[in-house]
Amino acid sequence: MKKPRSKSTMADTADKHILYQKSVQSPEFELDFFRDRYNEIRGGFPQLMREDFCGSALLSTEWCKLDPKNKAIGVDVCQDTLNWGIEHNIKPAGEDVASRVQLLNEDVLKVLPQEKADVVCAMNFSYCIFKKRDILKRYFENVLKGLNSDGLFFLDLLGGTETMDVVEEDRDVDDDNFVYVWEQEKFNPINNHILCHIHFDFADGSRMENAFTYNWRLWSLPELQEILLEAGFSHVHIYWEEFAEDEDDPENDYLVGTGNYRAVTQVDQQESWLAYIVAEV
Numbered sequence: 001m002k003k004p005r006s007k008s009t010m011a012d013t014a015d016k017h018i019l020y021q022k023s024v025q026s027p028e029f030e031l032d033f034f035r036d037r038y039n040e041i042r043g044g045f046p047q048l049m050r051e052d053f054c055g056s057a058l059l060s061t062e063w064c065k066l067d068p069k070n071k072a073i074g075v076d077v078c079q080d081t082l083n084w085g086i087e088h089n090i091k092p093a094g095e096d097v098a099s100r101v102q103l104l105n106e107d108v109l110k111v112l113p114q115e116k117a118d119v120v121c122a123m124n125f126s127y128c129i130f131k132k133r134d135i136l137k138r139y140f141e142n143v144l145k146g147l148n149s150d151g152l153f154f155l156d157l158l159g160g161t162e163t164m165d166v167v168e169e170d171r172d173v174d175d176d177n178f179v180y181v182w183e184q185e186k187f188n189p190i191n192n193h194i195l196c197h198i199h200f201d202f203a204d205g206s207r208m209e210n211a212f213t214y215n216w217r218l219w220s221l222p223e224l225q226e227i228l229l230e231a232g233f234s235h236v237h238i239y240w241e242e243f244a245e246d247e248d249d250p251e252n253d254y255l256v257g258t259g260n261y262r263a264v265t266q267v268d269q270q271e272s273w274l275a276y277i278v279a280e281v
């Protein structure tokens with residue numbers, strides 16, 4: 001007699017990397033941000049970008065699509081994720097783009113590619129995996145060694161009063177029939193260690209639980225600025241999102257993010273924020 005087979009759910013059949021790329025990453029915005037800041041600070045446009053903690057190398061691939069002169073080096077310790085990126089991002093971009101993306105299955109603390117980069121980036125707070133100040137400084141020193149004399153290092157950081165709390169937030173991902181859920185399960189104010197997860201919920205009621213888990217130290221902007229300067233960077237700029245009245249909903253009392261970021265030295269605390277940090281060689 002045939003055994004009844006349970007029907008697979010949407011969560012069973014979904015690919016967590018595709019969901020992550022659609023809900024978390026914004027390559028178009030970030031690559032424009034890198035090019036615009038580089039042009040403002042240095043003049044001209046960068047060509048060789050190194051993407052640390054590159055995962056599926058989406059940014060590296062999009063970087064090489066932007067300009068036929070662009071090249072990228074993606075660095076990640078997880079060969080499986082790099083392989084996923086080769087199949088789903090790099091190969092589909094075509095031979096010319098693929099020939100300009102180099103992937104290194106290495107530790108960002110040790111990697112030293114032959115060619116120095118114009119830009120190194122470490123996005124989505126990945127460096128928060130380093131919980132000790134001396135290790136984070138060692139990472140920043142290694143980035144500096146891998147940058148040209150007019151290079152720039154880009155990082156991002158999340159913060160705000162809500163990030164020091166236990167919270168769960170969800171967001172519909174447009175047109176894609178799933179919900180992105182960000183859970184902060186624990187925050188320890190003694191050492192600022194934070195445990196977070198990404199889950200995905202689907203229209204059939206299924207959930208991909210703990211698709212990604214992050215065990216981080218939530219660094220602060222003053223700490224990062226100090227450690228970057230101690231590591232040898234010459235200047236550090238903090239870019240903060242501008243807020244404006246909600247044009248779509250004038251009744252709304254809250255200001256909404258405009259997507260424009262400006263270099264600032266003083267802001268008011270918010271419940272949550274995402275800042276970009278740019279460090280100059």
Ligand SMILES: C[S@@+](CC[C@H](N)C(=O)[O-])C[C@H]1O[C@@H](n2cnc3c(N)ncnc32)[C@H](O)[C@@H]1O
Pocket residue numbers: 024025052053054055056075076077078081106107108109123124126129
């Ligand atoms: C949060 S994902 C970041 C993915 C992508 N960069 C982004 O912006 O969304 C973190 C990645 O860092 C990688 N990773 C963790 N520790 C690393 C290390 N010491 N050196 C290189 N990669 C590392 C993991 O394998 C994982 O793919």
